[in-house]
Amino acid sequence: MNPINDPITEAELHAFVDGQLTPERHREIDATLAQRPEEALRVQAYRDQKRELRALFDPVLDEPLPQRVLAAARPRAPWYAQRWVAGVAIALLSGAAGWGLRGAWSTTSATGSALATARFAQRAAVAHAVYSPEQRRPVEVDAAHEDQLVTWLSKRMGAPMKPPHLQALGYALEGGRLLPGGQGPVAQFMYRDAGGRRLTLYVSNEIGDLSPAASGVRGGNPETAFRFAREGQLNVFYWVEGRFGYAISADADKPALTDVASEVYRQLAAAAPEPAR
Amino acid sequence: MTPDDQQLLSWVPRLRRYARALAGNRDDADDLVQDTLERAWAKSALWRGVADMRGWLFGIMHNLHVDGVRRPRVATQVLDDDTPEVAMAPAQGDRLAVLDLQAALDLLPLEQKEIVLLVALEDMAYADIAKTLGIPIGTVMSRLSRGRERLRALMDGRAEPVRLKVVK
Numbered sequence: 264m265n266p267i268n269d270p271i272t273e274a275e276l277h278a279f280v281d282g283q284l285t286p287e288r289h290r291e292i293d294a295t296l297a298q299r300p301e302e303a304l305r306v307q308a309y310r311d312q313k314r315e316l317r318a319l320f321d322p323v324l325d326e327p328l329p330q331r332v333l334a335a336a337r338p339r340a341p342w343y344a345q346r347w348v349a350g351v352a353i354a355l356l357s358g359a360a361g362w363g364l365r366g367a368w369s370t371t372s373a374t375g376s377a378l379a380t381a382r383f384a385q386r387a388a389v390a391h392a393v394y395s396p397e398q399r400r401p402v403e404v405d406a407a408h409e410d411q412l413v414t415w416l417s418k419r420m421g422a423p424m425k426p427p428h429l430q431a432l433g434y435a436l437e438g439g440r441l442l443p444g445g446q447g448p449v450a451q452f453m454y455r456d457a458g459g460r461r462l463t464l465y466v467s468n469e470i471g472d473l474s475p476a477a478s479g480v481r482g483g484n485p486e487t488a489f490r491f492a493r494e495g496q497l498n499v500f501y502w503v504e505g506r507f508g509y510a511i512s513a514d515a516d517k518p519a520l521t522d523v524a525s526e527v528y529r530q531l532a533a534a535a536p537e538p539a540r
Numbered sequence: 541m542t543p544d545d546q547q548l549l550s551w552v553p554r555l556r557r558y559a560r561a562l563a564g565n566r567d568d569a570d571d572l573v574q575d576t577l578e579r580a581w582a583k584s585a586l587w588r589g590v591a592d593m594r595g596w597l598f599g600i601m602h603n604l605h606v607d608g609v610r611r612p613r614v615a616t617q618v619l620d621d622d623t624p625e626v627a628m629a630p631a632q633g634d635r636l637a638v639l640d641l642q643a644a645l646d647l648l649p650l651e652q653k654e655i656v657l658l659v660a661l662e663d664m665a666y667a668d669i670a671k672t673l674g675i676p677i678g679t680v681m682s683r684l685s686r687g688r689e690r691l692r693a694l695m696d697g698r699a700e701p702v703r704l705k706v707v708k
Contacts, residue, residue, distance in 0.1 A: 273681070274681040277681065277685060277688070281659055283665060308688075309688050309692070312656075312660065312688060312695075316641065316645075316656075316657065316661060317660060317661065319561075319641055319642065320557050320558075320561045320661060321557065323553070323556050323560045324553045324554070325553075326556070328552060328553075329570055331574055332552060332556070332570055332574055332577070333552075335573075335577035335578050335581075336549045336552050336577050337549070338581070381571075
């Protein structure tokens with residue numbers, strides 16, 4: 264075979280660069296390239312690209328793994344996914360460990376995508392920042408009309424939306440409003456303490472659609488993972504449960520917010536119907 | 541830990557390397573890795589049936605990245621592989637600025653960038669790339685060819701055939 268007349272396809276040229284040809288064909292092309300300076304130049308350029316890309320990114324291989332990545336790579340401890348009660352206690356602990364680091368999400372498991380839930384928490388924080396300073400119109404429907412509020416939000420959200428009662432923790436319900444979320448409506452409940460500081464509970468029914476549990480991959484009882492985020496002075500405590508994402512935002516310290524989150528979770532769990540089997 | 545658990549951990553450095561090249565910065569890359577691992581655990585019941593763990597993991601990452609990249613942006617018209625390339629008039633002085641590799645890489649369309657990277661960083665066989673990305677092998681080859689040629693032109697600072705996008 265005369266190598267000069269032997270056509271080299273574009274695909275073969277790349278396979279030559281990448282060592283993905285049979286040894287025989289590799290030798291043939293090698294011989295042919297000696298007489299084809301233009302192709303030989305391209306082969307050299309592509310080889311240089313590969314070498315430079317490796318030089319640029321190989322150092323990543325030797326970096327120590329960030330804690331959150333390491334945690335995500337580890338198997339779920341069996342107790343974790345068992346029951347929400349255990350989940351709450353453990354998630355609170357691990358969440359507390361990561362507390363105060365801006366953008367450091369809890370290192371435990373997450374139901375759903377970290378990116379999607381982080382966006383959700385950010386929207387909750389923004390909604391809090393927008394409405395909580397309002398003196399005259401913090402809510403659309405006030406707590407005096409709680410029945411109407413529940414009926415309205417439940418209808419628009421397509422699920423029962425009953426605000427948890429937090430008087431025992433010093434927060435009185437002020438009311439609630441409907442807000443645009445990423446794809447549809449979200450509900451915001453507003454509370455205030457005796458000092459006038461506000462706390463909001465933000466409920467979305469979109470977030471769960473993104474989670475593996477909701478898409479039926481894991482099936483059964485989805486676990487709950489609590490996460491913390493900090494936006495400036497604002498602390499956000501959020502989690503995903505089934506189809507719903509919940510975020511509690513307040514300019515309150517960690518222990519106070521943790522108590523609120525536990526109580527909200529407890530009331531929601533108590534109110535939720537048993538899952539169909 | 542069972543062997544499977546160790547196996548997942550052992551892929552993490554390589555997932556991070558690829559994610560870094562794909563996402564361009566450390567935080568976004570590690571978000572992507574974290575999401576990939578979480579998704580992998582969520583599907584861990586399927587591991588027994590996965591012959592090519594690397595392809596499976598990189599495929600998960602591909603899907604998450606495509607979702608993550610597309611979601612926040614304004615909808616754009618996707619140009620398919622049959623769209624003719626438009627030769628742009630050479631820029632002033634017949635030269636474009638010589639770019640460094642990272643900057644040049646970021647100018648590649650995602651579909652080309654992924655394949656250039658899987659070949660360069662992972663030495664992945666073309667057939668495995670086709671499976672990982674869920675595309676025909678012919679598409680893998682044409683995107684590899686376009687991606688490499690475009691990267692070469694960008695690195696050389698040449699005016700090059702670009703697809704309806706002027707790079708100055």
